[in-house]
Amino acid sequence: MTLEQRITAFAGQGLTRKAAAAQLGMSYDQLRRFTKRMPDLRWVRDSRVPAEIEAIGVEAFIRQAAARNWTHKQTRTAMNMSASKFAMIVQALPDVAWAPRGVRGDMAARVRDNPRAIAGRAKGRAVMMARHTHTVNGRSGTIPQLAREVGLAPATINRRLATMSLAEALAKPSRRRAKPVNQVVAA
Structure with missing residues (x-):
C-alpha cells in the first residue's frame, strides 16, 4: 500500500x-x-x-x-x-x-537490538573522537579536555586558535589572576 x-x-x-x-x-x-x-x-x-x-x-x-x-x-x-x-x-x-x-x-x-546498528554507532563515535582528538606536548584529548588540564575555558582556547597554534594557545597563561584559596574578602 x-x-x-x-x-x-x-x-x-x-x-x-x-x-x-x-x-x-x-x-x-x-x-x-x-x-x-x-x-x-x-x-x-x-x-x-x-x-x-x-x-x-x-x-x-x-x-x-x-x-x-x-x-x-x-x-x-x-x-x-x-x-x-x-x-x-x-x-x-x-x-x-x-x-x-x-x-x-x-x-x-x-535500532535497539540490531548488531550492525550497534557496531555502526560505535564506529561513528570512534571516528568522531579520532577527528577531534589532538596531541600537544605528549598529552592527547579534545580541546575541552586539554583546556581543563591547563586550567582554561574551552572558549578561550577556541578564540586563541584564530591567531595561534594549539600548542601556543594552551601554553599562554590566562589574563585573570588566580585568587588565593584561603584569602577572605573584606566587605
Whole structure:
C-alpha cells in the first residue's frame, strides 16, 4: 500500500491529520506538506477519541501501540488525548512496555537490538573522537579536555586558535589572576 493510499484510508476512517501523522511516524508538518497535493481529502477536526479506538477500547489500543513500539507521544496523538489525561491512564497500566526514550517508535526494535546498528554507532563515535582528538606536548584529548588540564575555558582556547597554534594557545597563561584559596574578602 502506497503512502498516498494509507493517508486516504486514514482520512476516510475519520482520523484527524495529527492522529494520521502519528500512525505514519511523521510530523504533522510533514503530513500537511505531503497532503497539499491531495486537495480532496477531508480531515476530522474535533478532539474526540476516534471511532476505531473506541471500538477496541482505550486500554487495548494503548497496549497494541506499545507492542508496535510507538512512543507515548505517538499513542497520545493518535488518541487525540491531552498529556495529563494520557499520563493518568498510563499510570493505571504499569505493565505496558514502551519504546525506549530517544528512539523513534517505529525504529525502536530495529535500532535497539540490531548488531550492525550497534557496531555502526560505535564506529561513528570512534571516528568522531579520532577527528577531534589532538596531541600537544605528549598529552592527547579534545580541546575541552586539554583546556581543563591547563586550567582554561574551552572558549578561550577556541578564540586563541584564530591567531595561534594549539600548542601556543594552551601554553599562554590566562589574563585573570588566580585568587588565593584561603584569602577572605573584606566587605
